Amino acid sequence: MAEMIRLRIVWLLSGTMAGIVGVPNTETMKxxxxxxxxxxxxxxxxxxxxxxxxxxxxxSGEPDGGExxxxxxxxxxxxxQEEASGGVASEETAxxxxxxxxxxAWWTQETIGELQITLRDEEVIDVLGExxxxxxxxxRAVDGFYVNQWQYPDRGITIxxxxxxxxxxxxxxxxxxxxxxxxxxERGIGLGSSREEVEAxxxxxxxxxxxxxxxxxxxxxxxxxxxxxxxxVVREIFVGATAE
Numbered sequence: 666m667a668e669m670i671r672l673r674i675v676w677l678l679s680g681t682m683a684g685i686v687g688v689p690n691t692e693t694m695k696x697x698x699x700x701x702x703x704x705x706x707x708x709x710x711x712x713x714x715x716x717x718x719x720x721x722x723x724x725s726g727e728p729d730g731g732e733x734x735x736x737x738x739x740x741x742x743x744x745x746q747e748e749a750s751g752g753v754a755s756e757e758t759a760x761x762x763x764x765x766x767x768x769x770a771w772w773t774q775e776t777i778g779e780l781q782i783t784l785r786d787e788e789v790i791d792v793l794g795e796x797x798x799x800x801x802x803x804x805r806a807v808d809g810f811y812v813n814q815w816q817y818p819d820r821g822i823t824i825x826x827x828x829x830x831x832x833x834x835x836x837x838x839x840x841x842x843x844x845x846x847x848x849x850x851e852r853g854i855g856l857g858s859s860r861e862e863v864e865a866x867x868x869x870x871x872x873x874x875x876x877x878x879x880x881x882x883x884x885x886x887x888x889x890x891x892x893x894x895x896x897x898v899v900r901e902i903f904v905g906a907t908a909e
Contacts, residue, residue, distance in 0.1 A: 771870065772889045772904060777840055778848035782904060784837045786815075786826055793817055796824070802831050812838065821846035825905065839905025850890065850902065860897040 773782040779792045796815035804811050811831045815824040821843045826835035842848055842856065849855035852866040860881065864871065867883040867890070875882040881892040886908045893901040 770884070770888055772884045775890060775904065776851045777842060777902065777904060780822075780824070780837070780840050780848070782837055782840065786835045786837075789815065789824055789826075789837060793820070793822065793824075802828070802835075804831075810838075811835075819845075822848075839903065841901065841903045843901045854892070854899065854902070856899055856902070858892075858899045860894060860899075863892050863899065 775781070780789070784792075793815075797818060798814075798816040800813045802811040802813045810827045810829060811833075812825055812827045813835075815826065817823070823841040824837055825839040825841075827838040828835040844856060846856060850866075854863055854866055863881050863883075867881070870883040870889070872882045872885055872889070875886055879894055881894065883890045883892070886906065888906045889904075891903040891907065892899050893903070
């Protein structure tokens with residue numbers, strides 16, 4: 666193939682020379698051969714370079730579409746990344762908002778002596794020892810909880826424990842103290858404290874509608890601290906819920 670191309674070029678050059686100067690064919694063939702050699706030595710690199718420059722995309726090594734195309738692709742990629750990251754951030758925000766821990770009611774964190782709502786049964790034993798009396802776990806119809814009482818009559822303390830399953834570890838759901846208990850709440854109220862002292866310490870939490878001459882309800886009957894009074898003096902303290 667290469668030899669045929671060479672002969673074709675030599676023939677064209679020879680014919681061109683013969684038409685111009687009228688030289689015989691033998692001489693023109695020699696002229697064509699010489700011109701071909703010169704062309705291949707000097708002109709071929711120029712032709713190759715020209716072809717490369719004319720080829721699409723060869724001037725910059727860029728694929729079809731050039732810089733504008735690349736910018737469009739990059740913009741699309743950035744947009745997709747931003748959209749994806751924005752979607753992930755939104756989802757995480759929604760999850761964080763959905764699963765924010767519920768703040769514990771203030772009365773569950775109030776202590777009476779070393780006792781507190783949510784203490785585990787073994788923790789109660791660490792504080793008070795084994796109960797003098799106890800009732801078997803009974804299932805409450807209202808919520809399905811299994812509850813039982815631990816009583817310490819010589820200390821004036823009754824603890825109610827609850828669990829969702831009968832054999833599960835139980836935790837304190839209510840505390841009741843009466844004479845001769847000498848325990849005080851975290852705010853310094855104990856048996857023998859006056860109405861005025863209770864109101865001074867728990868004024869912001871007192872439910873006026875549920876309170877009366879015989880008791881002060883701090884929180885509510887669905888969860889709080891109830892101070893039972895005689896002659897405006899605290900005789901019993903209950904922590905927990907008296908209504909379901």
